Amino acid sequence: MLVFAKKFFRQGPGGKGDSLKSKSKNRDSREPSEMIRFSKTPLTESLIEFTDPAMNRVAADLFMLAMRFTGDSTSRGQTEQEVVSTFLKLIGEFTLMRDEAYCQLLKQLTANTSSKPDSCQRGWRLLYILTAYHRCSEVLKPFLLKHLQQASRSAGAQYQGIAKACEQNLKKTFQYGGRIVPPNSMELKAMMAGRSSKRQLFLFPGGIERHVKIKTCSVALEVNEELCYEMGLHRLEAMEEYAIFLVTNRGQNVRPLNKHEYILDVATEAEVVDTSYSFWFRRVVWTQPLKFENELCVAMHYNQILPDYRKGLLNVLPHGKVSDQQLHQISKLAALQHRAKDIVFIPSIHEISEYIAPPLFKKQPPQQWVAMVTQHMQQVQTLSPHQARAQFLGLVSAFPMFGSSFFYIHSSSSTTFYAPCIVAVNQHGLHFLHKNTHVRTHTHTHTHTISKGARHDRNMNPEVHSWSSRGVL
Numbered sequence: 001m002l003v004f005a006k007k008f009f010r011q012g013p014g015g016k017g018d019s020l021k022s023k024s025k026n027r028d029s030r031e032p033s034e035m036i037r038f039s040k041t042p043l044t045e046s047l048i049e050f051t052d053p054a055m056n057r058v059a060a061d062l063f064m065l066a067m068r069f070t071g072d073s074t075s076r077g078q079t080e081q082e083v084v085s086t087f088l089k090l091i092g093e094f095t096l097m098r099d100e101a102y103c104q105l106l107k108q109l110t111a112n113t114s115s116k117p118d119s120c121q122r123g124w125r126l127l128y129i130l131t132a133y134h135r136c137s138e139v140l141k142p143f144l145l146k147h148l149q150q151a152s153r154s155a156g157a158q159y160q161g162i163a164k165a166c167e168q169n170l171k172k173t174f175q176y177g178g179r180i181v182p183p184n185s186m187e188l189k190a191m192m193a194g195r196s197s198k199r200q201l202f203l204f205p206g207g208i209e210r211h212v213k214i215k216t217c218s219v220a221l222e223v224n225e226e227l228c229y230e231m232g233l234h235r236l237e238a239m240e241e242y243a244i245f246l247v248t249n250r251g252q253n254v255r256p257l258n259k260h261e262y263i264l265d266v267a268t269e270a271e272v273v274d275t276s277y278s279f280w281f282r283r284v285v286w287t288q289p290l291k292f293e294n295e296l297c298v299a300m301h302y303n304q305i306l307p308d309y310r311k312g313l314l315n316v317l318p319h320g321k322v323s324d325q326q327l328h329q330i331s332k333l334a335a336l337q338h339r340a341k342d343i344v345f346i347p348s349i350h351e352i353s354e355y356i357a358p359p360l361f362k363k364q365p366p367q368q369w370v371a372m373v374t375q376h377m378q379q380v381q382t383l384s385p386h387q388a389r390a391q392f393l394g395l396v397s398a399f400p401m402f403g404s405s406f407f408y409i410h411s412s413s414s415t416t417f418y419a420p421c422i423v424a425v426n427q428h429g430l431h432f433l434h435k436n437t438h439v440r441t442h443t444h445t446h447t448h449t450i451s452k453g454a455r456h457d458r459n460m461n462p463e464v465h466s467w468s469s470r471g472v473l
Contacts, residue, residue, distance in 0.1 A: 001106055004143040005032035009103075010049050036103075038112045042067065047103045050096060058094050062087065063104050070108065070123045071116040080192070084129060085182040091134050099140045101130060106147060124162045125192055131169035132216045133179045145170065165196060172217040179217065181265040191216070200263060202227060202244070202279045206303025208296070210281070214263050220244045221259040227281050232294035241285040248274040256284070286403030287427050292390040302340065302389040305396060309333070312357025313406050313422070314399045317437045322363045327372065330356055333395060334369075335376035339388035344381050346374050359436070401431065401438070408435075417442045 009032055035047060046059035065087045067073035069080070078086070091101050105127045112120040136144055148170070151163035173179075183191065190198065200214040202223065210230065212223050220243075228239040244257045246266055257266060263279075270277035283304060291297050308314055315326070322330075334355035338347045347355070349366045352373055361369065380388060396402055404424035412419040417432040421441070424431040429445040 001036050001103070001110075001143055001147050002032055004140065005036050005047075005103075008048050008099075008139075009035050010045070010047065036107050037110050038108050038114065040072065040114070042073070043104070046100050047107065048100050052096075055094070055096060055100075058090065058097055059100050059104070062090055062097060062101055065090070066101075066104055066108060066123070066126060069126050070114070070119045072108075072114050072119055081183070081185050081188050084126070084188060087126070088129070088133050088182050091130075098134050099137050101134070102127075102136050102140060102144055105130065106144075121159075122192075124159050124166070128162055128166050128169060128196075128216075129183065129191065131166045131173060133173070133182075135170070135173045135178055141170075141174075169217050172219075176217070176219050176260045176262070179262045179265050181262075181268045183264075184268050184271065187264060187268070200267070200279065202281050204281050204296075204300045204303065206299065206306075208299060208303070216264065218263045219259065220257040220261050220263060220266075223263060224259065224281075231297035231300060232291060233297065235288075238288045241283055241288055243282060243284045245280040245282060246270055246277065247280050248277045250276070254280070285427065290393055290397055292393070295386045298386060298389045298393065301393055305393065305402075306337075308406065309396055310355070310357055312359050313404075313424075313438065314396060314401055315357065315360060316400060316439055318439060320437050322360065327364070328376075329395065330360055331369065331372035332376045332380075333392060334373045335380050336383075336388045336392040336395075338373070338377065339380045339383055340385050340392065342385045344377075346370075346377060400440070401426070401433070403427065404431070 043060050043063040045056040050056075064073060065083055068075050068078065069083050069087070075083070087101075091097050105123060109120060109123045109127065112123070114120065135141075145167060148163050148167040151157060152160050152167060154160065157163070190196075197213050197215045199211045200223075202210050202212055204210060210227060212226055214223070224242055224244055225239055228234075228242055233239055245254050246257060247254050248270055257263075267277070281300075283301065290301060305314075315330075317326075334347070334352055337355045338351065347370075349370060352366070352369050353361050355373075356369065380391070383391065401424045404426040407423045407425070409417075409419045409421050409423055418441070420435050422433040422435055422438065424433055429443055431440050432442040433440055
């Protein structure tokens with residue numbers, strides 16, 4: 001940092017007055033070697049030379065906040081969390097102060113002679129926080145990284161671990177933009193205790209739980225990759241078809257996370273709105289082929305598809321009739337669902353009615369369904385639950401509307417399609433289906449839809465209700 005200080009810190013004795021105010025006999029000088037060392041007294045002007053003199057006041061405020069955090073100045077009634085929030089907010093408002101803030105903290109960590117035993121440790125904690133929120137300039141970056149790397153590699157150095165963590169945070173901040181929401185009291189308490197990660201619950205379809213270690217700078221993209229790895233998915237094309245969702249208000253509010261959103265930022269904001277918030281993991285695009293080797297992968301897809309299948313949304317009934325072939329297929333799928341629950345006994349009428357969509361179940365007497373499902377149970381009882389789920393997926397993946405999100409349109413003035421109807425949205429476009437038979441009446445490819453949207457078709461003013469969105473829910 002001495003090289004940087006010689007280039008960008010305030011001038012030496014020929015400058016305007018002293019940059020540091022001190023009442024001690026050994027008054028701090030403007031020599032770069034002294035300006036980068038710990039100071040017991042507050043700054044009255046910035047370390048870095050700025051053309052705007054107003055930055056001196058901001059720099060002095062930042063330095064005072066840092067001293068309060070490290071215990072080298074009285075807190076003035078501010079809590080630890082308030083000091084950190086104000087510190088980060090001030091840097092966010094005055095972006096010129098980013099480099100200044102870094103230089104001030106490194107100064108206080110260099111040859112620290114504070115009377116407070118934990119001053120240096122707390123200074124490192126504040127630097128750890130800063131590196132997670134604000135990037136430095138490209139000019140300072142190589143000097144800062146070199147300083148952190150030297151600190152993390154110095155033999156016997158007391159702060160090797162946190163120096164390395166600061167380096168990692170800084171690189172993440174340059175990669176993803178930095179965190180936005182100041183740490184809440186719980187996160188700050190964990191940081192001060194030296195804990196930089198927490199186990200966060202992510203829910204797969206069907207209530208399958210997975211805990212992921214979330215660090216200060218973990219983003220949705222990293223969590224998505226880790227969960228995909230656990231399902232045996234390693235190709236980028238496959239991983240891009242999954243997403244993390246924030247769920248609040250008992251499932252009423254569901255929003256996808258941007259891949260560069262910081263998990264702890266999202267969690268901190270959600271905590272204020274709904275303490276019972278949760279994170280969901282779902283597949284949202286269905287272009288890549290299904291994989292049947294990994295049990296978690298199969299269970300995840302099986303559980304996500306099942307609700308739409310049981311509503312009958314995947315079945316197509318030309319002229320409203322069910323063919324003999326469809327009856328046997330529906331019976332086999334019911335048997336596979338039963339075996340997927342690790343049950344070998346014959347299902348009851350009530351159980352079968354849960355496995356088959358109500359409109360389809362009414363197509364023949366219950367006892368006939370029992371007889372047909374029983375016949376298929378004899379064929380599937382040797383399968384493991386995993387194999388049963390895999391076979392189920394293999395069969396339904398051949399259905400025309402597999403991989404769709406479904407929406408119900410109550411009414412519309414459009415002459416293109418008739419309402420009420422169901423819209424199935426998938427990678428091929430928008431498919432308008434008859435509300436009862438699910439026969440496709442009209443299709444808009446994505447190219448056609450975008451073209452129409454650009455011209456703003458005024459005749460199309462549908463009242464839409466989300467019936468089912470397998471891509472999300």
